Amino acid sequence: MSPDAVFRHPLAYARRMVLDSSQEELAALIRRAGQQRRVNIATTKKTVSEWERGREPDDTAQELIAVVFKVPDDQRVGIPWPLWLPAPDLPELYEPWTAAGTVAVLDTVLRSGRMDRRQFVILSGVTLTKVLHDWLTTQPDMAHAATGEGRRIPASMVNRITGRITDLQRDDDTHGGGDLIFEVEALLSLVHHYLSKNSPDETQRARLWAQAADLGRMAGWMRFDNGQHAAAQRHFTGALRAAHTSGDVLLGANVLAFAAVQHYSVGNPADADNMVRTAQTAVRGRSTPVVDAMLAARQARALAKAGDARSCFHALNRAHDLLDQGSHDADPPWAYWVQRPEVDMLTGSCMLDLGRPADAQRHFSRADAAYGPEYVRTHVLYLSRMATAQLQQRQVDAACASTSQALTLAADVHSGRSSDHVRDAVKQLLPYRRERAVRDLLDRAKAATT
Structure with missing residues (x-):
């Protein structure tokens, strides 16, 4: 799911959860409130969209928004936009x-x-x-x-x-x-x-x-x-x-590491970085190299999403160095998946985010060769990303083959995120539909979804 499809602004939350309305419907309610108070306001769907993307409404618009959401004036006094909206x-x-x-x-x-x-x-x-x-x-x-x-x-x-x-x-x-x-x-x-x-x-x-x-x-x-x-x-x-x-502070750090994935996946890399840094602070002096490597790799993904290449590379190097130290008797059981292939997969994703498709493909290939067949969902995700890296290098046949593999494996996986990745990999091949291999894949993908 793309970041734009996930609602993070309080106005978007209030609109959907309180009014169950679209942006266009909210704009109409604001215009109607203005008419009732003899206030001329030309709020449109575009206006609401801009508010939900961070632009602050003027005082008149805020007064009418408060009317629509039935927020009394005394509840807005001294509270900045958008904190007074229903939460x-x-x-x-x-x-x-x-x-x-x-x-x-x-x-x-x-x-x-x-x-x-x-x-x-x-x-x-x-x-x-x-x-x-x-x-x-x-x-x-x-x-x-x-x-x-x-x-x-x-x-x-x-x-x-x-x-x-x-x-x-x-x-x-x-x-x-x-x-x-x-x-x-x-x-x-x-x-x-x-x-x-x-x-x-x-x-x-x-x-x-x-x-x-x-x-x-x-x-x-x-x-x-x-x-x-x-x-x-x-x-x-x-x-x-x-x-x-x-x-168990290490267990809490693991929770934060997984929650951070959600945040950087929906466009909140700063929050994801904050979560990982908090976990790193908490476990300092009580952790193991494997756990520290996991946190460093998660942090690298957040930094790559934020476009901070230098800090991302530093975190990735640290993750690889920590893995070189090997396992430890104190490694928690849940850390079984923190292995070299996983960090290679995450490194490839970072390279893709940072506009380095050749490096991404190299890491994806190395990880794909090392990962066991039981990690089916992981293979689906990274084969889809491999296809993106290949297509960015004009390797259409290779991208088609990677997408085909992902499509085959996805049939045995019940994961919305994996399905989204495969759909995105298929869509990016549409401009090349004149090629026979691509046409065949597109037909196969269409049949798989009907």
Whole structure:
């Protein structure tokens, strides 16, 4: 999904979530409000679009926008545009960073996740900074949060959940999370139930909080992978709180690393960089080379999206140097995927963003040769990007072959993001439709979507 398709401005959120209206419909409502007050205003769809892209409305327009959204004047006094607009109700911003607060947030996230409207990023800028600051500065509290005495939880059940989390992580690598999300959220609901209604001992509590963080991170990633950005962010926030309550700072850093991917993917590279830097600060002196390499590679992607080539190269070099140090006994289990091919894939993506298609192709080819066949979704994503790098070098036949491979693999993956990548790879071949190989591929792609 392109960045322009994701709504980040508060006006866009209010327009869609409060009024359920298009830009053109909002413009009409503002003109009507002006007519009722004998104010001549010529707001159009283009005007609203410019506001949502950052231009500030004049005072008259703001007064009429307030009328449309039923915001009283006394609620706007002293509050700058656009902060007075109706905003999402986010209890995860205000619940205390305690075990009870985390249970409450997980409950809200689980109840609201499936009602998410697509295409919204609800945490950015100031609100995101608050979450990061609270995570970084609040002392963990693992106190029992159950509402009653409840019953003890068999250790075998906790072990079973751990095993299923491992299986789900591998299944997501292969098939994508389009169907798995329902099982992940059901398992997260079970863990939430144990934490809120039962009486686990101290060791079990720590494991359950960590499981909630793992599952919340997976749920956030799967929702993001299928374009449900608000639900993804809410899961990521709940996961960050659960990791904090478990006392596992590396687990929290992993949550932020995945959440950062969402941010730089939808056009917020500065927020993504902020998230990774916060994670790096938190884990300093407590991390392993593998975890540090993962964070450096994620930071490089954000910096590439921002066009900061020098800092991006520095972060990539650091990631490669850290991987050279090898594995460590203290490496967390979730870091199994942080390998040389992954960093090569991310390096290729950075090179593509920075306008260096030949370098991108070199890294994609090296990674593709080293990655195991079980990482089906990863191959789909990077074969699609490989096709872009090849086409930018006028290698039409090679781009066609890469896109064909991606199209074949995508049939076994349920991932909106992967499907978007393949569609984009197919579309970029349209100008070359006179060539036989391209025509055949276009026909095949059309048949696959009908």
